[in-house]
Amino acid sequence: xxxxxxxxxxxxxxxxxxxxxxxxxxxxxxxxxxxxxxxxxxxxxxxxxxxxxxxxxxxxxxxxxxxxxxxxxxxxxxxxxxxxxxxxxxxxxxxxxxxxxxxxxxxxxxxxxxxxxxxxxxxxxxxxxxxxxxxxxxxxxxxxxxxxxxxxxxxxxxxxxxxxxxxxxxxxxxxxxxxxxxxxxxxxxxxxxxxxxxxxxxxxxxxxxxxxxxxxxxxxxxxxxxxxxxxxxxxxxxxxxxxxxxxxxxxxxxxxxxxxxxxxxxxxxxxxxxxxxxxxxxxxxxxxxxxxxxxxxxxxxxxxxxxxxxxxxxxxxxxxxxxxxxxxxxxxxxxxx
Ligand code: TRP
Numbered sequence: 001x002x003x004x005x006x007x008x009x010x011x012x013x014x015x016x017x018x019x020x021x022x023x024x025x026x027x028x029x030x031x032x033x034x035x036x037x038x039x040x041x042x043x044x045x046x047x048x049x050x051x052x053x054x055x056x057x058x059x060x061x062x063x064x065x066x067x068x069x070x071x072x073x074x075x076x077x078x079x080x081x082x083x084x085x086x087x088x089x090x091x092x093x094x095x096x097x098x099x100x101x102x103x104x105x106x107x108x109x110x111x112x113x114x115x116x117x118x119x120x121x122x123x124x125x126x127x128x129x130x131x132x133x134x135x136x137x138x139x140x141x142x143x144x145x146x147x148x149x150x151x152x153x154x155x156x157x158x159x160x161x162x163x164x165x166x167x168x169x170x171x172x173x174x175x176x177x178x179x180x181x182x183x184x185x186x187x188x189x190x191x192x193x194x195x196x197x198x199x200x201x202x203x204x205x206x207x208x209x210x211x212x213x214x215x216x217x218x219x220x221x222x223x224x225x226x227x228x229x230x231x232x233x234x235x236x237x238x239x240x241x242x243x244x245x246x247x248x249x250x251x252x253x254x255x256x257x258x259x260x261x262x263x264x265x266x267x268x269x270x271x272x273x274x275x276x277x278x279x280x281x282x283x284x285x286x287x288x289x290x291x292x293x294x295x296x297x298x299x300x301x302x303x304x305x306x307x308x309x310x311x312x313x314x315x316x317x318x319x320x321x322x323x324x325x326x327x328x329x330x331x332x333x334x335x336x337x
Contacts, residue, residue, distance in 0.1 A: 004029050004178070005140035007038035007079065007131075010058035011047065014065040015200035017193035020243065021183030025144055027070040029178070035075040036138050036313055039063065042079050042086065042130060046123050060298045063305055065203050068284035076306045077313035079134065084317040088133035088324060092159055093126060095166060100155060101125050132156040136172050137317040144178040153177050167327050171320075185243060188217045190236050201274065203281055210278070211271045219263040226262030237263070237270055245273045 006026065008018070029035055039059045048055055059078060067073055079085050102125070123130075131152050135143055136159075143153055153175065160172045186192065187199025194200060201213055219237050223230035232238035232253050241252050255261035261269075292301045302310075325331045 002033050002142050003036070003138060003140045004033040004142045004144060005036045005038065005135055005138045005175075006144045007040035007043070007134060008062065009040045009044040009047075010055060010062045011044055012058060012195045013202040013204055014062060015193060015195065015202045017183050017185050017187075017200065018065075019069065019203060020185050021146055021180055022144065023066065023069045023071070025178070025180050026066075029142075029144060030070075030072055030075060033142060035072075036077065036140065036316075037066065037071055037075050038134060038313075039076070039078045040134070043127065045080075046121070046127055047117060047119070049121075049123070050117065056298045060301050060305075061204075063302070064285055064288050065281075067288055067305065068281045069203070072309075073306050074309045074312060076309040078302070078306070078310060081310060082137075082314050082317045084137055084321040085130065085133050088137055088321060089126070089130040091324065091328065092133055092136070092163075093129050095162055096129050096155075096159055100158060101128065128152040128155045129159070132159045135175050136160070137320050138313070139171075139173055139320060141173045141175050142178050143175045144180055146180050146183075150177055150179070169327050171323055171327065184239070186236055186239070188213050188236075190218065203278060204285060205278070207275050210274050211268075214267050214271045214274060215264075217267060219267070220256070223256075223263065227259050229259045230256040230263070232256045237267055240270060241273070244277050245270075248273065 006022070008022065014023070026035070026037060039062060041055050041059055044055050044058070045052060063073075063076060066076060128151075132155065135153075135156050143156075145153060157174045160174055163172060164170055183193075187194065187197055188201065189197065189199040191197050191199060201210060205213070214237070217237050220230040220232070220235045222228075222234075235256070238249075238252060238256065242249050252266065255266060288305070292304060322331065
């Protein structure tokens with residue numbers, strides 16, 4: 001069976017862009033693939049090393065969001081607690097030419113997200129090597145990612161080929177990207193939806209917050225009075241309708257092009273659509289929260305939420321690591337009898 005591995009950095013609340021750009025796809029993959037979904041907290045440390053205090057809290061919140069969206073807890077694990085990730089990354093680093101790292105990944109996106117921080121670090125350069133270790137430890141052959149991650153995946157394949165060539169070993173399959181169509185959703189201000197732009201609708205937003213955010217959205221700028229006919233195809237609110245309420249799209253187009261409803265009403269109506277869409281996720285969120293006896297103690301919460309997934313991942317990672325060590329002539333003699 002194909003094995004899937006993917007990861008997300010726990011850097012803040014998840015929003016609609018995460019749902020459309022990744023989670024929706026992950027949930028579906030669980031039905032046909034063996035899946036591992038990783039909380040990439042070591043990768044988060046790359047940007048948050050000056051202030052790591054929130055990483056654990058964000059990890060728990062992200063896991064709650066994942067489960068609320070339909071990710072099976074036994075498919076979830078936390079990267080930093082399986083030390084094989086760090087160990088394999090170190091070893092792969094030994095055989096990864098510096099040139100591959102310097103030329104390969106397109107960091108622009110991350111650089112934009114991680115403004116105001118010094119990223120001239122070894123960890124930043126080595127970020128894709130750690131990502132390769134994530135994928136290799138599980139011998140994943142399918143990696144669902146967005147387009148921005150394709151360069152990292154290509155580097156993973158190059159590392160695998162080098163490993164195969166150097167050690168005459170076909171331990172690792174070459175992973176294939178399962179490209180998630182770039183989520184077309186824009187933020188409420190029409191820029192890319194992102195936490196750092198403050199234009200995101202979060203999966204955990206309250207009803208009031210959702211209403212306020214939607215009411216602030218700019219509609220068709222050419223439609224000045226409610227009696228003017230509008231142009232839905234240049235309206236961000238209309239594009240939201242088309243993503244979250246297919247059955248209303250026809251009516252909304254009619255309201256707009258025939259000036260039957262003004263933008264304020266149309267947005268009010270969309271707020272209801274959005275609230276309805278998020279209601280089941282939020283209900284599930286509450287249930288999970290209630291089931292965490294002591295939600296403030298994150299480690300306790302984690303054990304309850306994803307203990308089984310963690311163990312499952314750890315077993316696979318340890319198995320692969322011991323194979324790697326054999327290949328590198330570093331097998332653990334101390335435990336042998
Ligand atoms: N780099 C990915 C991101 O920023 C997260 C990630 C870490 C990942 N390890 C991974 C994705 C392994 C896929 C496979 O989104």
